[in-house]
Amino acid sequence: MPRSDAVRVIVGGIERTDSVRAGLVAAPDAAYFLVHDAARALTPPELIVRVAAELEAGHSAVVPAVAVADTIKSVDAAGVVTGTPDRSGLRAIQTPQGFTADVLRAAYASAGVAATDDAGLVERLGVAVRTIAGDPLAFKITTPLDLRLAEAVLAGSDLTGTVAR
Numbered sequence: 476m477p478r479s480d481a482v483r484v485i486v487g488g489i490e491r492t493d494s495v496r497a498g499l500v501a502a503p504d505a506a507y508f509l510v511h512d513a514a515r516a517l518t519p520p521e522l523i524v525r526v527a528a529e530l531e532a533g534h535s536a537v538v539p540a541v542a543v544a545d546t547i548k549s550v551d552a553a554g555v556v557t558g559t560p561d562r563s564g565l566r567a568i569q570t571p572q573g574f575t576a577d578v579l580r581a582a583y584a585s586a587g588v589a590a591t592d593d594a595g596l597v598e599r600l601g602v603a604v605r606t607i608a609g610d611p612l613a614f615k616i617t618t619p620l621d622l623r624l625a626e627a628v629l630a631g632s633d634l635t636g637t638v639a640r
């Protein structure tokens with residue numbers, strides 16, 4: 476991908492999809508898009524580079540994934556367990572999520588856009604979403620405990636390579 480020092484900040488929206496739509500409009504000539512959560516503020520640049528490299532290698536949709544450490548259960552409206560999916564086939568998905576521009580634009584052209592991540596929209600098109608190894612440092616900072624962990628990282632505890640499983 477060509478390097479660019481030009482960064483243009485645009486106003487986002489209330490929902491993730493509103494912000495992504497604004498990005499799509501703001502960059503009509505882009506060949507690729509990386510959609511990232513600001514909450515994943517400690518994402519190592521190396522992970523961003525790896526996602527971009529997969530796009531350049533010809534994949535249309537790329538997401539970082541990490542193994543699920545807990546047993547995951549489905550529950551009904553009353554909170555009663557209805558099933559225990561095999562966790563070996565489950566992954567927690569991070570950002571940045573990378574897409575070729577045509578794929579992301581097609582996903583957003585579909586009516587009734589609603590998903591917890593952009594890859595979910597792309598999956599509905601029938602496009603294969605490739606997973607690559609995520610990074611524990613790309614965790615979302617959304618709770619007080621997350622913030623404490625982030626502060627510990629920023630205070631100089633180099634956790635790179637120590638928190639990977």
Ligand SMILES: C[C@](O)(CO)[C@H](O)COP(=O)(O)O
Binds near residue numbers: 491568570
């Ligand atoms: C996109 C995401 O980070 C993938 O795990 C996640 O779905 C974001 O969820 P949020 O509730 O919008 O933070």
